[in-house]
Amino acid sequence: MIKLKEVAFRIQTEQILHNISYTFHPGKTYGIIGPNGAGKSTLLHILSGLNKPSAGIATMHDKHIHTIARKQLAQQLAVLQQEGLPTIGFTVKEIIAMGRFPYQNLLGIEERSSDYVEKQINVAITKMGLGSLQTKKLNELSGGERQRVAIAQLMVQDAGIILLDEPTTHLDIGYQIDLMDEIQTWKQQQSLTVIAVLHDLNIAALYCDELLVIYRGQLYAFGSPEAVLTADTIRHVYQAETMIQMHPIKNVPQVILSPK
Numbered sequence: 001m002i003k004l005k006e007v008a009f010r011i012q013t014e015q016i017l018h019n020i021s022y023t024f025h026p027g028k029t030y031g032i033i034g035p036n037g038a039g040k041s042t043l044l045h046i047l048s049g050l051n052k053p054s055a056g057i058a059t060m061h062d063k064h065i066h067t068i069a070r071k072q073l074a075q076q077l078a079v080l081q082q083e084g085l086p087t088i089g090f091t092v093k094e095i096i097a098m099g100r101f102p103y104q105n106l107l108g109i110e111e112r113s114s115d116y117v118e119k120q121i122n123v124a125i126t127k128m129g130l131g132s133l134q135t136k137k138l139n140e141l142s143g144g145e146r147q148r149v150a151i152a153q154l155m156v157q158d159a160g161i162i163l164l165d166e167p168t169t170h171l172d173i174g175y176q177i178d179l180m181d182e183i184q185t186w187k188q189q190q191s192l193t194v195i196a197v198l199h200d201l202n203i204a205a206l207y208c209d210e211l212l213v214i215y216r217g218q219l220y221a222f223g224s225p226e227a228v229l230t231a232d233t234i235r236h237v238y239q240a241e242t243m244i245q246m247h248p249i250k251n252v253p254q255v256i257l258s259p260k
């Protein structure tokens, strides 16, 4: 369980986040939404231990997140590396295998058997549809293929909490749906907690149990997609006119753009 209590974050004199309190429960999918510059990534960096709150507390299983040792934290919490993958020298399979770093000692010796690790890697390669690309180098892949490599690397990390910063960026709609479906299935099989910054409100409504709206560094609204995604909230937060309709099959709200 991750708990935020009156969390604030400041860079020099600029207050980026104000007084955010929220509890993330195990096994749920959370979407963090809000306009550009609202503070979504900054909040994700607090959850991942990268940012230390300048006031308030952020805990995971009752420990201050930023004080947990990096490898220990990485065994419990995995963060999608948007730009962090090595671009030269390594094959797709080697890069995915790097997701095992939290389970290796200083000499690089893995704590689990090589059979277990090989199986984990192959499962991730299959799930992400990377079978035919596994011997390629990253610079030979498209943006969408790289994104799938990053997710596969996350899968082998075996963490219970997954943080994703705009995971569907660079993906066409087919891969967006594939990726979110895959994350959903993976989440259900492993009882994961997923916390994702999402720009696409319809994807957020389809895949998240709860949404948090960050607006000007504050938690402006939170709750089920149905409670949060109203035309009034969207108008206030994004200055955009929309209409909300229920999805005919999934029974979740969908946002229809309504230009002037």
Ligand SMILES: Nc1ncnc2c1ncn2[C@@H]1O[C@H](COP(=O)(O)OP(=O)(O)OP(=O)(O)O)[C@@H](O)[C@H]1O
Binding pocket: 011, 014, 016, 034, 035, 036, 037, 038, 039, 040, 041, 042, 043
């Ligand atoms: N290192 C930094 N130094 C100064 N200001 C920063 C820094 N990082 C972020 N900010 C500011 O903090 C605010 C929130 O940034 P953040 O990246 O968290 O927003 P976001 O909601 O994720 O935006 P986007 O949707 O555009 O990715 C912005 O005004 C940004 O300019």
